[in-house]
Amino acid sequence: MKIQDLHSAFLANPSISTDTRKIKTNDIFFALKGENFNGNLYAQKALDSGASLVIIDEEEYILNDRTILVKDVLTALQELANFHRNYCSAKIISLTGSNGKTTTKELINAVISKTYKTVATKGNLNNHIGVPLTLLTIQPDTEIAIVEMGANHLKEIEFLCKIAEPDFGYITNFGKAHLEGFGGIEGVKKGKSELYDYLILNNKSIFLNADDPIQLEKLGTYTKKYGFSSENSKYYNIKLVEAQPFVTIKVEDTIIKSNLIGAYNFTNCCAAIIIAKYFNVDLSEVKNAIDKYTPNNNRSQILNTNGHYIILDAYNANPSSMTVALENFYTLNKDRKFLILGDMFELGNTAKEEHQNIADLTKKLNFEQVLLIGENFNRTKTTATKLKSFDNLKDYLKENQIQENSTILIKGSRGMALERVLDLI
Known part of the structure; x- marks a missing residue:
């Protein structure tokens, strides 16, 4: 056929x-x-x-x-998706990056859908199967499709671009994720930048965080770029007001109070704002969308359980996201801070070093209690409590009650499934 x-x-x-x-x-x-x-x-x-x-x-x-x-x-599915993408008139916004892709995608969809008929990647269906399935949800009246692209090795984003043929693109950041597949941080930068390469080659538009020196350097003198910045007057100015614990933003004369914790979510909000501005979405609508957006699916969720204030960030973890999460947790004006951290996966021969770095950071920040779970964390040299498996954690929490009214950060890679901790607290 x-x-x-x-x-x-x-x-x-x-x-x-x-x-x-x-x-x-x-x-x-x-x-x-x-x-x-x-x-x-x-x-x-x-x-x-x-x-x-x-x-x-x-x-x-x-x-x-x-x-x-x-x-x-599989090839038939991908070819059908590409054919349908070109059959429809919808504009495609693609985004990738090491951290924050899904949250940023959801924020972009929240603000853009205030004015346009949109579709967006469901969950994190962002690979060689998920991207085609997303494209095949485009309807005849869809105006904008927001397509998330994930990758754990070189040439993967390049391949996904050939299927989706994006009109616009945004890279959240370049961090220490999937180091095993990319062969190190330079491989991550090269792999994620395949989205830039496609857009530049085809003279398409790029959105950027102009406070990220890596993005500025890679885009150089390319003219079809639209960025945000906290300081650089050449780009759209957006200010972080605070993140205690929720991110509050000032843009023009408008204050936006999000339900997202951590200063690291500031740039995710900024991306949605600059893209909304490009598409002429009224700022009042942008404020309304971000104010009402609530994270779910174990991504930076705030929970109150048995008197504890819990930040559940158990969807995924890598050295970059773990570091910013710990640094943000340190700045919170909360008492009795308790860490439950799980192994970070797909780090290859850097796993030992990166887990040690995180263990050292927990000591440097002097958290009241630290539980490190998993085989990689179990091999670190640290004074923190090390538990080799989730079953060991379960036994530990049965015998050691968490102090009342604690503030708890739960974070680890998806394979650790640390959301299960909620049943133990």
């Missing part, structure tokens, strides 16, 4: 599924493969569950004229 014909079938039933457990009537099922699964095996189940078409890439699973054989299912 030609991509044009597949697209015509998609327009007739514009809903995609890659999981037979979640199929809705008339979905088109793409039988993707992975290391531990083969979607072709579920062709019959997909049809029985109500799929209008099933896209397969193994001839033996052809069942009837509703099973469509292609050379490679």
Whole structure:
């Protein structure tokens, strides 16, 4: 089947599924493969569950004229997404970066949707499968699509740009994330900058944090850039008023009080503001959107549990995000500060050094109590309490009650699933 014909079938039933457990009537099922699964095996189940078409890439699973054989299912999904992206008139804003992508994406969507018909990446579906699925949610009347792009190795952002063909782009930052795949911090800078490279090559517009010297250097004299800054008068001026604990911002004569903790969320708000300004969204609408935005999904959530003030930031962690989280936690005007930190993953041969750096930082900042959980933290040299696994943490908290009215930061990589701590406190 030609991509044009597949697209015509998609327009007739514009809903995609890659999981037979979640199929809705008339979905088109793409039988993707992975290391531990083969979607072709579920062709019959997909049809029985109500799929209008099933896209397969193994001839033996052809069942009837509703099973469509292609050379490679994933490639077909990506080509369909690119075809649909060009079929529709929506402008694409893509963003990547080491930290803050999802929060920034949600903030951009919150402010832009005040004036425009938008779609945005759901959750963090930001890879070679998630980006195509996001593009395929674009409707004929969609005006702007906000597409998050994640990467853990070189050339990945470049590939995603070829699928999404963004009109605009923003990079949140360049931090110590996925160091194993990128081969170090210089690889991170090069990999994330593939979004810049695509936009510059195609003479597209770039949004930037003009207070980030890395971004300024990489963009050089490129003219189609629109930035924000706390100090540089050449760019749109936005000021951080405070972050105790929530970020408060001054832009023009307007004060915006967010529900986001930590000064590190200031630039995420700024990105949404500069993009809203570019698209002529009224500042009062921007204020309203940011004022009302509340983080969820274990990302910088504020919780009050059994008298404790808890910052739950357990969605992910890397050395950069862990450092700024600890530094921000240190500045909070709160008593009895308690840390529960989990291992940071995908650091390769830098894991030992980076975990030691974080352990040293907790000592330098002199927090009242520190629990370090995971095999990497267990190998550090520190006076903090080290626990090799979550089960060890569970046993520890059964025997050692947390002091009443404590302020607790919970942070670790996704694989640590430290949100489970809430059940123990």
